[in-house]
Amino acid sequence: MAITSANQLELLQTAEAVAREKNIDPVLVIEAMEESLARAAKSRYGAEMDIRVAIDRRTGKATFTRVRTVVSDEEFENYQSEFTVASAKDYMDNPEVGQQLIEEVPPVELGRIAAQSAKQVILQKVREAERDKQYEEFKDKAGTIINALVKREEYGNVIIDVGSGEAILRRNEKIGREAYRPNERIRCYIKEVRREQRGPQIFLSRTAPEFMAELFKMEVPEIYEGVIEIKAVARDPGSRAKIAVISYDNSIDPVGACVGMRGSRVQAVVNELQGEKIDIIPWNEDMPTFLVNALQPAEVSKVVLDEEAGKIEVVVPDEQLSLAIGRRGQNVRLASQLTGLDIDIMTEEEESKRRQAEFELRTKLFMDTLDLDEFFAQLLVSEGFTNLEEVAYVEAEELLVIEGVDEGTAGELQTRAREYLEAQNKKAMDAALAAGVEQSLIDFEGLTPQMLEALGADGVKTLEDFATCADWELAGGWTITKGERTKDDGVLEPFDVSLEEAQSMVMTARVMLGWVDPDELAADEAAATEEESEA
Structure with a gap:
């Protein structure tokens, strides 16, 4: 195949035909032809040469040119496509680095192999153009x-x-x-x-939760208009789903609007989803209330929320346990997905046994540490005292409300509690010192002797060691891997140190060591507070 006047127009006709067939810009096809012809020319003239081809968009004439660029002596590598300033003087006046010399070269004869290679380049470019067009068309969809x-x-x-x-x-x-x-x-x-x-x-x-949300948006005009918002969706595709909705118009019931007249709206979505049963639940900012709604149709007696651990305990009547859990755990699993919390469900009987066990444990604690009889220890627990610190440092008036406790008894109780705690503190401090904990960490405000003992056992012995810790290493946290929540134990977690407290202590240590500028820290905190208020 030779690029002659006989087939110059054929190039344009071919480009137009391919562009129409693939529904792409003819210019892209011509550019692909130019690249393919340039590759074929390089195989004829030499792969090291910079050969370029330009096809006239009106006549179809293909012009082959050789380009050589002026480079500095240090950058000179390829004599076929580059020349130095000195050698360029033979071809141009006052050459400068970056200038190009463009010379037309004779067109090439395309042999069978070269023609096949050119065809492959054109096809590849056309496929790329098709993919780009498809991407541009659908990226915003x-x-x-x-x-x-x-x-x-x-x-x-x-x-x-x-x-x-x-x-x-x-x-x-x-x-x-x-x-x-x-x-x-x-x-x-x-x-x-x-x-x-x-x-x-x-x-x-067809299994994504967003698919269901979009279907409801199509069926419920109030959702499309923004009067009702879908806050969360959880699905067991083809079986059952839960969707939480909220209305921003007090006169519109979000659940009723989604159900529709005689269930027409929700039924349209159910039919599209192969009969998937859908529970429509009113959204509530109060998480325990929302969870009670999410566990419908089961009745809930009590909810205990642990926000830090992202965990919630639910107590249900004994006869409601199987309904709350659902077949193969489906109901509680969907409720967990909807709320984003781990849910532990127990019966009233199980909760009663647990509370009794906690009562007995605290009673024994006061009996052993304060040298009290069982009846008196039970009185303390019944009044809400859970640990020795509360007994030792509470206002005396709170002890005097206990039946049979006068000022002398209250004073004796607090003395015993403080003496026991001081002895435990001394023991913990001795253990921390034995582990090699240095004075710089001991003097750090906010760390108790027991905390220092735990840090020393974990290898954190200096203020520098403490400042390099991550907040989750101290307070613990949760890692989500492939949808499964994994608990990360923290060194100070047994002492009820929250992530925020751990972060504050670590940053304070870094400021004390001069690793962090306190002014920059204050500016960052102010900016974060401003962003939260704007949100």
Whole structure:
């Protein structure tokens, strides 16, 4: 194949035909041809040369040029495409670094191998242009629902025709074992749109919680208009789901609006989701109240929330336990997903046994440490005292309200408690010193002897060691791996040190050591406070 006047117009005709067939810009096809011809020319003239091809957009004439660039002596590497300032003087007046010499070279004859290579380059460029066009078309549609045709099924994955290309609905994104026939219409949620070298760029889902939320937005005008907001969705695809909604108009019931007249609105969503049962729950800012709603239809007697651990305990009547847990744990699992909390469910009988065990444990603590008889120790526990510190340092008036306790008895109780605590503090401090804890850490405000003992046992012996700790290493925390929450134990966690307290202590230590500028720290805190208030 020779680039002659006989086939110059054929280049433009071919570019137009390919562009129409693939629905892409003809300019992209011509640019691909230029690159392919340039590669073929390099195989003829030498791979080290900088050969460029320009095709005239009107006549189809292909012009082959050789480009050489002026570089400094230190950068000179390739004599085929570069020359130094000195050697460039033979070709141009007053050459400077960066200037280029462009010379036209004869067009090349494309042999069979070169023509095949050129064809491959053009096809590759066309495929890239198709993918770019598809990406540009769909990148802003992520997070919406698409109604398209099923093209074929491959290894359980469904290939969807989206007009300008293909999308994929993976087997794990389908509801249950649903199967689709070619040319059947299907609704899917566009979960992700991304660039890839091969394969589809558009990934669809029918199991995503967002799919259900978008379906409700289509069926419920109040959601579309923003009067009602979907706050959370939890799904067991094809089986059951829970959706939490809130209304910003007191005259509109969010649950009733989502259900619709005779259940028409929610039924439309259920039909689309292969009969998936949907519990519509009113959202509440108060997490315990919201959880009680989320566990419907089970009745809840009591809720105990531990916000720091992201955990909540729920007490239900004995006969409601199986209903609260649900078949195969489905009800409590969906409620946990909806609230973002770990939920422990126990019956009233189990909670009563636990409370009794705690009562007995605290009673024994006061009996052993304060040398009290069982009856008197039980009186303390019944009045709400849980540890020795409360007895030792509480206002005396709070002890005097206990039946049978006068000023003398109250004073004796506090004396015994303080003496015991002081003895324990001395023992802990001796252990900390034996472990090598230095005075710089002992003098740090906020650390008790027991804390120092624990830090020393963990290898934290100086103020510098303490300042390098992360807040979760001190207070503990939770790590989420593949959806599973894993507990990270903290050195000071047994002493009820929160993450915020741990962070504050570590930053204070860093300021004391001069690692952090206190003015910059104060400015950062002020900026963070301002952002929170604006939010």
